[in-house]
Amino acid sequence: MWDAMGVIMKKLDMLYEGKAKKVFKTDVEDVYVVDYKDDATAFNGLKKGTIVGKGVINNRMSNHLFQVLEKEGVPTHFIEELSERETAVKKVEIIPLEVIIRNFSAGSFAKKLGIEEGRKLLIPTLEFSYKDDDLGDPMINDYYAIAIGVATREEIERISEMAFKVNEVLKKYFAECGIELVDFKIEFGRHKDEIILADEISPDTCRLWDINTHEKLDKDRFRRDLGNVEGAYNEVFKRLGL
Ligand code: TMP
Numbered sequence: 001m002w003d004a005m006g007v008i009m010k011k012l013d014m015l016y017e018g019k020a021k022k023v024f025k026t027d028v029e030d031v032y033v034v035d036y037k038d039d040a041t042a043f044n045g046l047k048k049g050t051i052v053g054k055g056v057i058n059n060r061m062s063n064h065l066f067q068v069l070e071k072e073g074v075p076t077h078f079i080e081e082l083s084e085r086e087t088a089v090k091k092v093e094i095i096p097l098e099v100i101i102r103n104f105s106a107g108s109f110a111k112k113l114g115i116e117e118g119r120k121l122l123i124p125t126l127e128f129s130y131k132d133d134d135l136g137d138p139m140i141n142d143y144y145a146i147a148i149g150v151a152t153r154e155e156i157e158r159i160s161e162m163a164f165k166v167n168e169v170l171k172k173y174f175a176e177c178g179i180e181l182v183d184f185k186i187e188f189g190r191h192k193d194e195i196i197l198a199d200e201i202s203p204d205t206c207r208l209w210d211i212n213t214h215e216k217l218d219k220d221r222f223r224r225d226l227g228n229v230e231g232a233y234n235e236v237f238k239r240l241g242l
Contacts, residue, residue: 004031004080004088019045020058020204026088034059036085040204042223044136051222055085057233058202060242063087065170065201072169074162076197077189092189092198095151096131099159101167102183106207107220109183118214124167126160131187158195159188166197175211177239182207203233 002009011033012025022035036055041048059081066078079088102109105119128145129137142156151159166186174181184206187199199205203218210217217232 002082002088004082009033009088020055021200030091031079032089032091033082034087034089034200036087036200040219040222040229042219044133047223049222051229051233053230054204054233057237057242058200058204059085059087061237061240062200062202064240064242065173066197068173069166069169069197072165074165074169074197075191075194077191089198090191090196092191092196094131094187094189094198095155095159095195097145097150097159098129098131098137098185098187099163100127100129100183100185101125101163102127103167103171104180104182104207106182118209124164126163155195162188162195162197166201170201174208177241178211179217179236179239180209180211180214182209203236208236 007028009031010027012027014022014024015032016023019041020037020039022037024033024035026033036059038050038052038054040051040054063078063081066076070076070078077089077092079090081087102125103121105113105115105121106117109115110117128140128142130140130144130150131137145151145156146153163186167181171181184201186197186201186205188195189198206218207220208218209215216226217236221227221229221232
């Protein structure tokens with residue numbers, strides 16, 4: 001039970017449990033509650049672990065960045081932070097696309113193209129993956145997305161425009177904190193007549209490097225067994241002044 005937006009709100013049944021979050025219904029129309037876990041997975045759930053305190057950091061950080069983005073004119077699902085791990089969000093219909101923006105070569109891009117990690121790209125790139133765990137989230141293009149009915153041309157254009165805007169705002173914001181935004185994944189949802197930013201933005205979903213040393217401060221430390229995973233999440237949290 002919380003007092004959110006001046007309304008007494010009750011958490012009801014769990015709607016969905018994902019790899020890193022649980023989503024609950026509430027007794028308020030149009031409002032869900034997201035609950036962030038410490039569970040971490042990689043390689044489509046093959047690797048499993050715990051990053052102690054991650055849920056608290058990702059909740060706070062995502063909410064903070066969503067508010068920064070809202071101020072810059074990007075609509076998001078954020079309503080109100082309810083506790084260390086819980087946030088009230090607008091109920092959306094998630095568009096099953098992982099929208100990935102890259103500023104530097106890294107990860108699957110580096111591997112696929114044989115381009116060393118850390119090379120600055122001449123322009124930011126955008127790619128889509130179709131969100132389907134059984135298929136391993138295959139990379140698709142705009143035509144595939146439209147052809148299989150995942151989004152309309154207008155929605156794809158709006159999503160792309162918003163994704164590049166998120167990149168511009170966050171690149172600058174992270175740089176002011178001594179962090180290079182190498183790449184990130186975001187998701188969008190339909191809400192009333194609008195497309196809004198949903199899911200989360202955190203070290204789970206971004207590659208964040210120290211701007212000078214290029215030390216990895218994100219989930220790659222877990223994916224690649226680099227050690228000091230919690231330390232990296234805490235460092236980002238601290239640098240953002242959270
Ligand atoms: P990639 O280089 O492995 O394709 O990842 C690109 C970005 O997307 C990187 O910032 C990590 C993020 N990401 C997720 O948020 N979820 C995922 O399941 C994967 C594979 C990547």
